[in-house]
Every structure is written in C-alpha cells, then in structure tokens.
Amino acid sequence: MDNVQINSAISVDCVIFGFDGENLKVLLVRRRTADPLYHDKELKLPGAMIRENETLPEAAERVLEGSTGLKGIYLKQTTIFSDPGRVDESELEWIGQYHGIHTVRVVTVGYYALVKLDQGMINYTRRQGAVWKNVDDIHHLIMDHMDILSDALTVLQKDILWSPIAFKLLPKKFTVRQLQNLLEAVFGIEIDNRNFRKKLFASGILMETEETEKHVSHKPAKLYMLNRNAFGKKDITNKLQFVASWL
Amino acid sequence: MDNVQINSAISVDCVIFGFDGENLKVLLVRRRTADPLYHDKELKLPGAMIRENETLPEAAERVLEGSTGLKGIYLKQTTIFSDPGRVDESELEWIGQYHGIHTVRVVTVGYYALVKLDQGMINYTRRQGAVWKNVDDIHHLIMDHMDILSDALTVLQKDILWSPIAFKLLPKKFTVRQLQNLLEAVFGIEIDNRNFRKKLFASGILMETEETEKHVSHKPAKLYMLNRNAFGKKDITNKLQFVASWL
C-alpha cells in the first residue's frame, strides 16, 4: 500500500431543464434538513446518494422520477465534483444521521435532464414543493450546486449542436417559433426567422402536421413534429456534420 | 434512512494520447498483479485509486506524472463508469490486499491527456514498461478499459473542434502536413491540402517561424507555431463559432 486511500460516498445531482416557450428553466428543490430553521430556506438541485447495486445513471433516473414523476427521460452525465472540502463537516454529520453513511467526503456526479414542461408537470412539481426558475435568474445555490448548473448548461449547449435533443424540451407538436425561441434562450443569441425557416425546412428535420395553434389572437402557426428518419443514416462517412445545421 | 447506501472506492483511468506524425497512439501499461501468471499478460490504461484529500484531477495528474514523467499536462475528464459488476470479486480481493481498501465496488472516472510524443517520452515510457499502441490496433483491454478508451476518443474529437487542443499533440514547432495528418488520424477523414492551407492561414491560428525541416530528402517544409493571440477575444458575441474552422 503506497499511501492512504479511501472509500467515498457518491451522490448524483440533476439539473432538470424545462422550457416554457419563452425561457429555459431549471427545477430546484428545498434542502431537506433536520433543523427547521433551515427548512424552506436554501434551494438546491435534486439529488441523491447512490445505493448498492445501482449504477450512477440508475441513481439519476431515480432522482428524476422522484422530482418529476417521469421515467425514461433523457439524462446525460456531465462532470464529477470531487473537491474534498465541497461538503463540510456539519453536512457530513447530517448525512451520517439521515443516510446512515459515515464517510469523510462526498463526491457528486452531475447529470442534466430534458423534460417537457407542460401544465401537468408544473402541477406535479408544485405539489412536491419544487420550483421552476429561469436559468438566468439563478445566482445562488447551496454548496457547489451553482457550479454544477453552469457546467450542465455548457454541456447542453454543445450537445444540442450534435444531436437532436433540443426537441426533448418541446411538446410533441410544436411551432417553428417555439423551436427558435428555445435555441435563442439556450444559446443567448438572436436568430433571423426567415433564414432559420429556410435552413430548418431544407434540413428535413421537421414533419408537418395538419394541426395549427388554437385560441391565439393572431394568425395561428402550423404545428410540426420531429422527423426521426432524418437521422437514420449517420452521414459521418467522410465529412463532419453538425446535426444542428439550422444555426 | 430510506434504503441501503454505500461508500465506494473511486479510481481514475487515463487515456494518454500521443501522435507520432502518422498515427494517433495511446499509452498502455501491464496489469500489476500478485499472481505472476498474469504478469505481463494483459494491457490496461494507466490508473490509480484516489487518496484522501485528493481531488480527481489531482489523482489523474499523479497517474500521468507516473506514466510520463510530466507535470501540468492537459487533462480532461470524460465519463464515469459505475456498473457495480465492472470489477469482479477476485479483483476486489486483490484491491483489498494491494491498496488496503475494502469495498464492494469500484467506480472509475475516465480522463484523457494529450502529450507530445518525442523521443524522450518514448524512452521514458519504455523504461516504465509501458507501450504506445495505435488507437486503431487496440481491440482488447482488461475490464471495461476498452469502453473508457472509445469514449475518450469520441470526447477528444468533439473537443478538438471547440478549442485549440490539437496542438498539444504536436511539437512546439510543426509543419502544416503534421497538423493535417493529425486531424486526418483523429477524425478518420481525408483533407484537401490546398484548401486546408488556405483556411488555416486565413484563420490566423498559425505563426510562421524562420525555421524549416532538416534532413528530409525533399523540399523542406516551413515550421509553424500556434498563435495563442488568435484566441484572446472570444468572438461568441452573437454567433457560435467553431474554433476549428479549418475543417
């Protein structure tokens, strides 16, 4: 044995992104604590300790199901946060009481998830005492959760360029404008609507439906669906390609 | 306590990439084992258990210094491998004996590193009993190390498109052809040399030096250096940009 080595507790923390048609949102929960003074005070990302015989993706899925009631949601691992001081002594003590884990450190693994933020979801999460906040309005979270969030957003941005995951944040049927708003929100850019439509339709990524928006006090927009066939054959034969050619 | 939760041992495994002017290579080591029958049999990625008061990046750096003798090398975390069955019982037993860690599972974190593969490096690693193998020629590694390697390569490919890390695989002064070969090797594509030069020089990413290749039996190529100033101001004002516009 060449040095002191240790076992660590491992947790997952999930950055759950949603989109309300206007802004990119993240689901936050209140910290559970024995001390009622802290109750309902500090916001954090939903997370959990991993269990025996559970992989990290499984733990993340469990957290997600607990927060949103949904299974089989898109989940992607981001970064591990392993600073030995990231969880301080008093928190370790609380973990010992609450989880029955006695350890000198907790390493956490970041995940992000993409969910469709419909009214049912909003109701469900409200009953859980969780809140959806605009990404831009989140400035403080407990421990290093702000770092985990920032990191997840960066990873999400890159991932959206390489795979058609943006659609996981939209309803099954959506308008072109919703997609544009989403991309503008995620990247913090402005997109020319006419050129965007041209590229988008040329890419063949959208399927037209027969439906239109209802009950809007302006010309109703057509609803589209993702055309999954557009990704059947990966064209990375001798050429690199952005999936998101529509930027 | 709502369920059984555990502490785990955490290790890091490093995919150390090098480039010999022709092929992308990875540094592999022999498995250390108590059983002499296994000695010198099975290849693996260099790795180590994390120590107390050590972050994961620090552990990875330690592994890297051990394998290559170098400090301050570019290191990037890739993915965590957490399958409870990834390290089997006999291996856990060996870990207990060798490391003094008694645990039911070992979670490992993948890292990749980019090194300049000069003669000094080759000599050093040879003395360590490590081998540089072409990425394309590696088909079997112990445990799930093959997965860790494949994953690292995928991540490297994307990263190269977003930041000027490709140059970390080249000598300080290099020829255009070396850079082209590197990109062709990493992505498995062919690049038109004339168009490549045009874009490359237009991008301002290269600084010309006064030197040329020596002792080559053809017209000697000019040597260039990376122009770090080309990245001073991030142009992500309202536009997404590939750093690697030269693909």
Add this chain to the structure above:
DNA sequence: ACAAAAGTGTTCCTCTTACACCCATGA
C-alpha cells in the same frame, strides 16, 4: 378596425470545392 405574430423571396456576396503543376532537397 386593430393588434399581434405567422409566413414568405430575392439579391448580394462570401466561402467551399475541385483540381494540376513547379520547387527544393537528399540520395
């Protein structure tokens, strides 16, 4: 009739692509 967002084309210009020959060196 008015407000509000949907939907649509053209021009200009830049960037990409395809492609073949002379040059400098060591052997």
Add this chain to the structure above:
DNA sequence: TCATGGGTGTAAGAGGAACACTTTTGT
C-alpha cells in the same frame, strides 16, 4: 538526375446574410 513531398491559384457553384410586406386570427 531522380524520387519525394512542399507549396501555390483559379473558376464555378453553393450557401449564408440582410431585409419588408401581406396574411390570418381574436378582440
């Protein structure tokens, strides 16, 4: 002098950027 890879330009076509008005609905 020959073999080897280094280094250079152009023309044609595709794709990107900029830009303003008409349409459809609810109120």
